[in-house]
Amino acid sequence: MIDGKKEKSGKGESSSSCILIENSCEIIGGDFSRAGEASMRLKKELTGLGIHEDIINRAGTAAFEAEMNVIIHAAAGWMRYTVTPEKLRIIVEDMGPGIQDIALAMKDGYSTAPEWVKQMGWGAGMGLPNIKKNSDEFNIDTVVGEGTSLEIIINILKGEEI
Amino acid sequence: MNLAELAEKLSLKVLTYSEGLERNISGCYVSDMLSDVMANSRKDEIWITIQTHSNILAVASLKNLSGIIIVNKREVDEETLKKAASEHVTIFSSDLTAFEAAGRIYKLIR
Numbered sequence: 001m002i003d004g005k006k007e008k009s010g011k012g013e014s015s016s017s018c019i020l021i022e023n024s025c026e027i028i029g030g031d032f033s034r035a036g037e038a039s040m041r042l043k044k045e046l047t048g049l050g051i052h053e054d055i056i057n058r059a060g061t062a063a064f065e066a067e068m069n070v071i072i073h074a075a076a077g078w079m080r081y082t083v084t085p086e087k088l089r090i091i092v093e094d095m096g097p098g099i100q101d102i103a104l105a106m107k108d109g110y111s112t113a114p115e116w117v118k119q120m121g122w123g124a125g126m127g128l129p130n131i132k133k134n135s136d137e138f139n140i141d142t143v144v145g146e147g148t149s150l151e152i153i154i155n156i157l158k159g160e161e162i
Numbered sequence: 163m164n165l166a167e168l169a170e171k172l173s174l175k176v177l178t179y180s181e182g183l184e185r186n187i188s189g190c191y192v193s194d195m196l197s198d199v200m201a202n203s204r205k206d207e208i209w210i211t212i213q214t215h216s217n218i219l220a221v222a223s224l225k226n227l228s229g230i231i232i233v234n235k236r237e238v239d240e241e242t243l244k245k246a247a248s249e250h251v252t253i254f255s256s257d258l259t260a261f262e263a264a265g266r267i268y269k270l271i272r
């Protein structure tokens with residue numbers, strides 16, 4: 001494989017491996033009709049690389065819940081992802097209200113979603129716990145009144161042909 | 163069992179993507195909370211719900227569900243019907259309640 005670009009923003013990433021995919025998508029708060037576009041694009045690109053189905057499902061699930069949280073809770077944001085042969089790193093960042101109490105937000109069943117969002121079937125308070133469950137590494141960075149940034153890392157199994 | 167056989171046994175009406183009718187079903191998940199379906203449904207299950215807005219397509223597609231049954235004669239949003247083919251999601255409508263539909267599916271595939 002050709003020696004690819006070095007990872008730009010990787011906190012503690014080994015910078016030796018080449019980047020297979022690097023992309024970003026905008027997410028508009030409140031725009032439920034485009035919900036899933038960013039995550040489905042990620043899924044398609046991972047499928048194109050021939051990555052194992054279970055990893056694609058975990059990635060798609062974590063990405064979609066993070067994307068939905070921007071749509072439900074924030075004004076606007078974006079998803080960026082980088083795939084190397086070893087790992088997939090997804091960053092979902094938004095300009096929104098931020099999260100006051102991360103431990104509480106991580107609790108299964110805790111939701112501040114408004115009633116009309118609950119009527120659509122969102123707001124069960126299950127998204128963040130499920131992102132964590134599907135990630136190998138998961139970090140939340142948030143500033144109240146400014147926004148939230150999630151980092152989701154999923155290891156791509158060793159020995160997996162990609 | 164595949165979707166075509168299921169549709170016949172339960173008298174389901176095919177609303178979208180009939181190209182997917184050959185697809186097999188491995189089980190069934192019943193829920194109207196989308197994050198619950200994201201967390202607990204499994205690949206190739208058929209999903210029973212009364213949610214009809216277009217986000218159900220992304221859920222079914224990202225979780226690799228075999229299809230969706232909209233119960234209680236609920237009418238499906240126009241936008242959902244339009245988008246379903248490009249997302250490869252087969253949607254059925256049924257007069258049955260969720261309880262009746264799930265009960266019949268349970269008997270058929272367990």
Ligand SMILES: Nc1ncnc2c1ncn2[C@@H]1O[C@H](COP(=O)(O)OP(=O)(O)OP(=O)(O)O)[C@@H](O)[C@H]1O
Pocket residue numbers: 065069070072073074094096097098099105106110111112113121122123124125126127128129148197198
């Ligand atoms: N990007 C975000 N910006 C601001 N607050 C957020 C964000 N993501 C999550 N939260 C807060 O954390 C809570 C829990 O999030 P979580 O995703 O678990 O549940 P939910 O989005 O409310 O419901 P569900 O994910 O089941 O549809 C939210 O209700 C909200 O208060």
Ligand SMILES: [Mg+2]
Pocket residue numbers: 065068069123126127128197
């Ligand atoms: Mg959520």
